[in-house]
Amino acid sequence: MVVDSSIWVEFFSDGPLAETCFKKIKNGEVYVPAIVIYEVYRKFVEKGFTELAMQIVAYLAKSKVIEIDQAVALAAADISIEHKLPMADSLVYACAQLNGQVLLTLDHDFLGLPQVELLRK
Numbered sequence: 001m002v003v004d005s006s007i008w009v010e011f012f013s014d015g016p017l018a019e020t021c022f023k024k025i026k027n028g029e030v031y032v033p034a035i036v037i038y039e040v041y042r043k044f045v046e047k048g049f050t051e052l053a054m055q056i057v058a059y060l061a062k063s064k065v066i067e068i069d070q071a072v073a074l075a076a077a078d079i080s081i082e083h084k085l086p087m088a089d090s091l092v093y094a095c096a097q098l099n100g101q102v103l104l105t106l107d108h109d110f111l112g113l114p115q116v117e118l119l120r121k
Contacts, residue, residue: 034068
């Protein structure tokens, strides 16, 4: 499955759904779009947790990292137009679609899209 930044932030922040997130990702093959690494790293550095951010990046790098190439960029643009998604969300969803994976997320922007598992708080 492709794991969105919202899941990683919840997990590494020990949020209310951290255990649920962990159960969903612990046994499966995890794909992480490069833009998710950007979003998670930025979030934790912005909050003053640079050391933790670096540890998280090292952890995420053990997953199957999906680079943002031309195919992903073009698919994301089409997805953005069709579903009115912001750029980062479109890139993440395109990565899931192009790799035949379900997207695991907490982000309600993906509500109603096919191949999305939306965890609710």
